[in-house]
C-alpha cells in the first residue's frame with residue numbers, strides 16, 4: 001500500500017527561528033572553493049537523485065559549522081500536526097536572496113547544474129530539472145541534528161518563488177552536508193524509498209525496490225526531485241556528533 005502522504009510541514013516553518021526582512025546574516029566568504037573542472041554531477045538514481053562531492057571544501061564546511069553555531073537555532077517540536085512528518089532538529093531559516101545567489105554563482109553549482117560541466121545538453125538539462133534553472137530558493141534553511149534527532153519520512157513540496165523580478169517554482173531540493181563520520185557524526189543518512197514498478201502483466205506482485213541510503217560526506221551537495229514526483233525520504237537518527245545541513249531548492253521558469 002502506498003504510504004500516507006506526509007509533508008515536510010512547511011507551514012510550521014514560520015514558527016522556527018528566523019530573521020525578519022530587515023535583519024541580515026553575515027555569512028562568511030565562500031572560500032576556498034573547488035572549481036567545477038575538478039567536480040562532477042553524479043547520478044545516484046536516474047531523474048531523481050544526484051550528488052556533487054566536494055562542492056564545498058572541508059575548510060569552508062568547518063568555518064561554516066562554527067559560524068552557524070552562533071545563529072539562534074530553535075528546536076522543532078517532536079509532535080507534528082496531523083499529516084505532517086515527525087521531525088526533531090534545531091533549525092534556522094532566513095529569506096536571503098543575496099546568499100542564495102552566492103551559493104549558486106560563487107560555487108561550482110551553477111556550472112554543474114546548467115553549464116557544460118553537467119555533461120548534459122540544454123534540452124536534457126531542461127527535461128531533468130523540470131525547466132530552465134534560474135537560481136536557488138532564497139528561503140535558506142539551516143538544520144542541526146544532535147544525538148537522537150531525525151527527520152521522519154515525508155515528501156518535499158514545490159513552491160512558487162520570486163528571484164529578483166522573475167517568478168518561478170521549485171523543482172528539486174538541495175541539501176548541502178557540512179559534517180560526516182569524518183567530523184564525528186554517525187547516523188543521519190538521508191534515505192530514499194523508490195516506488196515499486198507496476199506489476200508485470202499476469203502477475204499481482206509489485207517488486208519493492210531497495211531503499212537508497214546516502215551517506216553523509218563533508219561538502220557534498222545532494223539534489224533530489226520534489227513536488228509531485230518526490231520520493232518518500234527521511235533523515236535517519238543521528239547516533240553521535242552533529243549533523244549540519246544547509247537546504248535550498250532549484251528554481252525554474
Ligand SMILES: O=C(O)CCC(=O)C(=O)O
Pocket residue numbers: 008143151156173175188189190191233234235236245247
Ligand atoms: O536531513 C536530511 O537528511 C533530510 C532533510 C529533508 O528531507 C528536508 O529538508 O526536507
Ligand SMILES: [Fe+2]
Pocket residue numbers: 008154155156173233
Ligand atoms: Fe525532505
